[in-house]
Amino acid sequence: AQTVTQSQPEMSVQEAETVTLSCTYDTSESDYYLFWYKQPPSRQMILVIRQEAYKQQNATENRFSVNFQKAAKSFSLKISDSQLGDAAMYFCAYNRDDKIIFGKGTRLHILP
Amino acid sequence: DAGVIQSPRHEVTEMGQEVTLRCKPISGHDYLFWYRQTMMRGLELLIYFNNNVPIDDSGMPEDRFSAKMPNASFSTLKIQPSEPRDSAVYFCASSSGRDEQFFGPGTRLTVL
Numbered sequence A: 001a002q003t004v005t006q007s008q009p010e011m012s013v014q015e016a017e018t019v020t021l022s023c024t025y026d027t028s029e030s031d032y033y034l035f036w037y038k039q040p041p042s043r044q045m046i047l048v049i050r051q052e053a054y055k056q057q058n059a060t061e062n063r064f065s066v067n068f069q070k071a072a073k074s075f076s077l078k079i080s081d082s083q084l085g086d087a088a089m090y091f092c093a094y095n096r097d098d099k100i101i102f103g104k105g106t107r108l109h110i111l112p
Numbered sequence B: 001d002a003g004v005i006q007s008p009r010h011e012v013t014e015m016g017q018e019v020t021l022r023c024k025p026i027s028g029h030d031y032l033f034w035y036r037q038t039m040m041r042g043l044e045l046l047i048y049f050n051n052n053v054p055i056d057d058s059g060m061p062e063d064r065f066s067a068k069m070p071n072a073s074f075s076t077l078k079i080q081p082s083e084p085r086d087s088a089v090y091f092c093a094s095s096s097g098r099d100e101q102f103f104g105p106g107t108r109l110t111v112l
Helices: none
Strands: A010-014 A019-021 A033-039 A046-052 A064-069 A074-079 A088-096 A099-102 A106-111 B005-007 B010-013 B019-024 B031-038 B042-050 B053-056 B065-071 B074-079 B088-095 B107-111
Touching (some): A019 A106, A046 A074, A074 A088, A099 B042, B019 B107, B074 B088
Parallel strands (some): A010 A106
Antiparallel strands (some): A033 A046, A088 A099, A088 A106, B031 B042, B042 B053, B065 B074
């Protein structure tokens, strides 16, 4: 089965510090997209960052960046200068055919 | 664009009643997805459409669930009859091709 594994159900980080959320996935395809979605308490699903598998350069969006290791099928999310508003559930995902396969999520707490 | 629109935002009903959830995708998107989110099972894909045609309904839990997309700007998810175990947050999402999905705000369904 093609899956997405987020091994950290919960994490905490001090405000202004850096945190890394891990994700591994399993696919036999060579061309696909990878995503990190954020779901704050409002429950709205918000795309944080996306990576195209054929691109070797890691994607960056302001304080958010990824470490994409294609051979290892690893796609971790780094949040720098953590802010209180970053507190949320984070979902790693990749697209398979027309669908997106989501992990179970990592709940991130920001400590003031 | 207003984004993906879902209605109602909250629905409380009694067991045995029919429930209809509605979704308006982003204009121009050719894919529409229905998800269900619960604490126990996480985010589950129920069904998705491409160009208004249902492509994969393998995630629909049972015959009580049905979904339609009569045109490119409207879709419904119906539960008849509803049961307490159907209580969840139901998301609609749309996308253009295989890229990121844009999610609606969700409908929180409570079946008493």
